[in-house]
Amino acid sequence: MDAQNDVNRGEFTWKISNFSKQNAKRVYSEVFRVSGCRWRILVCPKGSKNSTNYLSLYVGVPDSSTLPNGWSRKAEFSLSVIDQINDVRSIRKDAQHDYHARESDWGFTSFIPLTELHDRTGGYLVNDTLVIKAEVCLLAVTPIKPVRPADFDSYFTGLKELINADETHGASVGSSSRHRDGALTAEVPSLEEVEKAKQSLKECLSDLFKLNMKERLSEALSTLSMARTGVSSEQKITIETFRANFDDFTSDFLTFEQDNAEFELQNLQKDQLFSAMKKCHETHLLYKQLMEDLTKEDEEVKRKAAEVKSKRDKLLSDWEILWDESEEAKSGYEDKQKEVAEAEEKKRIAEERMSRSTTAWSNLKAQFC
Known part of the structure; x- marks a missing residue:
């Protein structure tokens, strides 16, 4: 949440990675707070049942089912789909709603056409990441105090x-671990360097989670991948297979x-x-x-x-x-x-x-x- 001068107003930015691979009908953001109240963003990546050709976006109350009977809150809000290449082309829509138990989500069924959203010439999806921004201003809350039981x-x-x-x-x-990104060498290694890299690789595989082990592993793999002697063809294939996905594996x-x-x-x-x-x-x-x-x-x-x-x-x-x-x-x-x-x-x-x-x-x- 970004700090605001108005304690009743807040902002939240949600980055959704691998957006085109989202198969769920509804995807929820993490919960954020504005003026002590909990909120979240709801997105329908494939559109809603009422609008299958458009991205649907809503602002909702995540804990509505656990709030006391009779709760309500009134809020103004805006939702924006950010153009990550040209911010001027970002799309923003505003609304106001009285939230209560029967209407705990409110927003826009037809926010942006899916064809426009997925257009590769645009900037809404960059590296398959969608950025959504919500701004919420709480206008009124109906205070509900739980009734103490008679017994x-x-x-x-x-x-x-x-x-x-x-x-x-x-x-x-x-268990937990700590590791850092490593650097790759570019020169063809000597036989002595190959043997040293093989020894380093053995030590890395013994405990990948040790401090600096990721860097040593990266250097060893790089050296062995460029080796012309001292490494069998089967070992070469295994090394290249692991190295091709090195960042994903260590990540x-x-x-x-x-x-x-x-x-x-x-x-x-x-x-x-x-x-x-x-x-x-x-x-x-x-x-x-x-x-x-x-x-x-x-x-x-x-x-x-x-x-x-x-x-x-x-x-x-x-x-x-x-x-x-x-x-x-x-x-x-x-x-x-x-x-x-x-x-x-x-x-x-x-x-x-x-x-x-x-x-x-x-x-x-x-x-x-």
Whole structure:
């Protein structure tokens, strides 16, 4: 998000790589915030059912199903498809909408003809990347405060079910790595240089994730690919196969490392919120026991009715404070659950991409180790 002088206004730029290969009917951007409210962009790459020849673009509320009943917000917004060659040709459209549960997405069914979007002479798709910009100005929000339950016990029973459900699932944490881009040599290597490169290659294949290992691997592959002696034809083929996709393979490892680190961070934050929620539930059990004890005392000692009533009022007051704290922890936890799920999905995709690189790496390693 770009900083704005108006706290109710914000911008978000979304770059979609490999756009022409998007097969999903709907593609959503990551969530961004404007004035404390969550938003996202929705694009239909092949057009919507009402307009199959046009790109469809919308601004939506991602958490509409979890917002309290009766929520609404009014916003002005604009959507732009950026011409990355000539910004003057960028297309922008403006709208205003009252968002609510039945209309949580709003925008333009026919934003730009698909033929114009995919025209190679234009600048809307550069290197198969589409750039979309959204500007949102929040005009009004209907404040909805959750209604406290009449029965505290029923509320915390639901909270306990949420805690128990989460405790039955675990999350695994993957390994991480660090590497940098390398440089390729251009001279025909000597036999001594070839042997040195082969030794370097063996060391690289032993641990690709070590610092500077990508650079050494790149140099070794470059040297061996130009070698005229000391390398068999089968080794040459394996080297050229790996080298032809070198940037993609090493990028897959780096992408996995970054996405895995993001997953670990999101999961840690989720665990912290879970601990707060669990602590609230444990305190609830203590309060529940205190309430039962006070009820017995009230039945057994009628003469202390006034004293018991005072204690009960104080306990209920504290209980409401606890409810506020618990509701805040629960809301944050549920939001974090979604972010963890998104991070986990990114990690899964990175793992699938890394599998391809690992296979190529293993084929190469089999030739030298």
